[in-house]
Amino acid sequence: MTHADELKRLAGEAAAAEVPEGIFLGVGTGSTVNCFIDALVRSGKRIRGAVSSSEATTERLRRYGIPVLDATELDTVPLYVDGADEIDPSFAMIKGGGGALTREKIVAAMAERFVCICDERKLVERLGRFPLPIEVIPMAERLVARRLRELGGEPRRRVGFVTDNGNAILDVHGLVIDDPDALETALNDIPGVVTNGIFAHRRADVLLLATGEGVQRRERANVTKR
Numbered sequence: 001m002t003h004a005d006e007l008k009r010l011a012g013e014a015a016a017a018e019v020p021e022g023i024f025l026g027v028g029t030g031s032t033v034n035c036f037i038d039a040l041v042r043s044g045k046r047i048r049g050a051v052s053s054s055e056a057t058t059e060r061l062r063r064y065g066i067p068v069l070d071a072t073e074l075d076t077v078p079l080y081v082d083g084a085d086e087i088d089p090s091f092a093m094i095k096g097g098g099g100a101l102t103r104e105k106i107v108a109a110m111a112e113r114f115v116c117i118c119d120e121r122k123l124v125e126r127l128g129r130f131p132l133p134i135e136v137i138p139m140a141e142r143l144v145a146r147r148l149r150e151l152g153g154e155p156r157r158r159v160g161f162v163t164d165n166g167n168a169i170l171d172v173h174g175l176v177i178d179d180p181d182a183l184e185t186a187l188n189d190i191p192g193v194v195t196n197g198i199f200a201h202r203r204a205d206v207l208l209l210a211t212g213e214g215v216q217r218r219e220r221a222n223v224t225k226r
């Protein structure tokens, strides 16, 4: 197991310890979340059901016999656990490295509490080193790419990738993200953008940060939710 794998395993276990028995749980997507699902199963805790953020997560949950509900069956979930590609000190994030950003944003918005799990390499002072994923309706790809270039970004289409919703992903390099809230809104305003990978309107509430010295648990001070 590599050092990075070990940190993911630690983060996953710390998150599993936060899950109360018998709840409906929102589950994110990615390799760290896979570690979380595995740890949850190992813990023997039973949950009432999961709302999943991707086909890949649904498949893993079902393989373990965990019931997966459609998001339309519930108004809220008490807890959502997901990873991130970058997180800043205010707990704004870039997500979507795995291409599941739209469904992740929906389940995150349904959640009363968002626990983000990641390793220390993903904690950054300012978002934007990781190319920002944007899910785009295919017919709007050219239009959206032009608008992104006007904003100073360099969009690159994720080759050979189609989202669970049947759309394309543009990974945008070089954007300056001084104001994550404002940029999240501005990007979503471009016609044809389904959503973008800035999670600033709905930030994490808790960060479980896996480090070489163990898992740090950090709570976000002031709550801003939409």
Ligand SMILES: O=C(CO)[C@H](O)[C@H](O)COP(=O)(O)O
Binding pocket: 028, 029, 030, 031, 032, 033, 082, 083, 084, 085, 094, 095, 096, 097, 098, 099, 100, 101, 104
């Ligand atoms: O946003 C995501 C998927 O769309 C993931 O949370 C993000 O890419 C982190 O993934 P990993 O845990 O594999 O590093």
